[in-house]
Amino acid sequence: MKKISIAIDGPAAAGKSTVAKIVANKLNYIYVDTGAMYRGLTFQAIERGIDLQNEELLGQMLKETEILLEPTEDGQRVLVNGRDVTSEIRGSDVTNHVSIVAKHKLIREEMVRRQQRFALNGGVVMDGRDIGTHVLPHAEVKVFLLASVEERAQRRHAENLAKGYPSDLEILKAEIAARDKLDSEREVAPLKKADDAVEIDTTALTIDEVVEKIMALAMERTI
Numbered sequence: 001m002k003k004i005s006i007a008i009d010g011p012a013a014a015g016k017s018t019v020a021k022i023v024a025n026k027l028n029y030i031y032v033d034t035g036a037m038y039r040g041l042t043f044q045a046i047e048r049g050i051d052l053q054n055e056e057l058l059g060q061m062l063k064e065t066e067i068l069l070e071p072t073e074d075g076q077r078v079l080v081n082g083r084d085v086t087s088e089i090r091g092s093d094v095t096n097h098v099s100i101v102a103k104h105k106l107i108r109e110e111m112v113r114r115q116q117r118f119a120l121n122g123g124v125v126m127d128g129r130d131i132g133t134h135v136l137p138h139a140e141v142k143v144f145l146l147a148s149v150e151e152r153a154q155r156r157h158a159e160n161l162a163k164g165y166p167s168d169l170e171i172l173k174a175e176i177a178a179r180d181k182l183d184s185e186r187e188v189a190p191l192k193k194a195d196d197a198v199e200i201d202t203t204a205l206t207i208d209e210v211v212e213k214i215m216a217l218a219m220e221r222t223i
């Protein structure tokens with residue numbers, strides 16, 4: 001069967017990585033979480049005390065930084081220069097600063113180059129903010145996942161509580177909205193639905209229902 005590329009974009013906590021992982025497993029494709037790459041770089045910059053507005057310095061650091069995404073049983077491991085930072089990059093410090101790092105042109109150009117290399121042979125499910133518009137503009141399947149900000153915050157809140165992390169629903173909602181605003185309003189490759197993407201509002205859909213819809217699109221384009 002032909003191996004295609006599937007691009008999944010959308011705002012924060014819309015369910016992109018959850019469904020992307022399941023679809024990739026079902027199709028035996030590789031899964032690329034591009035947000036984890038921006039998060040990995042942000043983690044390292046914060047740790048080194050680098051000014052996140054300093055594009056030149058961040059760009060230089062990225063050139064010297066290897067970011068690996070390794071598949072595991074239940075998801076993926078993120079290695080930054082060989083160091084496992086999988087859980088550290090999900091912390092609130094990284095989450096609340098990553099959009100500053102991700103707005104820089106130099107950073108995006110290099111990240112996009114690396115992401116395109118992952119997809120060279122097809123057979124990839126990639127999620128992010130600019131996959132359908134910039135990284136894989138020729139992807140056979142493009143999906144733009146949406147859900148209301150209340151629903152997204154509620155889902156993230158439930159996830160935090162299940163993991164035993166402290167969580168405040170109102171703070172989460174404000175953080176998600178702030179990140180969406182930065183990601184949508186930046187000059188370079190903003191969060192935006194590609195003209196040819198299929199929009200799926202997941203507010204009232206289960207994970208399985210969303211997966212089914214994406215699998216149906218994939219089957220149409222694979223045959």
Ligand SMILES: Nc1ncnc2c1ncn2[C@@H]1O[C@H](COP(=O)(O)OP(=O)(O)OP(=O)(O)O)[C@@H](O)[C@H]1O
Pocket residue numbers: 010011012013014015016017018019035155156159202205206207208210
């Ligand atoms: N359709 C759905 N119904 C209910 N819960 C969902 C649905 N899709 C995803 N979730 C849950 O919502 C939370 C956020 O999902 P996920 O991490 O996949 O979002 P994301 O878009 O990848 O987020 P981010 O952009 O912040 O990386 C998770 O706890 C996930 O289990």
Ligand SMILES: Nc1ccn([C@@H]2O[C@H](COP(=O)(O)O)[C@@H](O)[C@H]2O)c(=O)n1
Pocket residue numbers: 012013034035036038039098099100102127128129130131179183
């Ligand atoms: N293609 C992408 C992917 C992510 N970003 C930026 O990274 C942040 C974290 O992404 P998550 O999917 O892990 O939440 C996101 O808010 C963006 O700032 C991006 O710019 N492009």
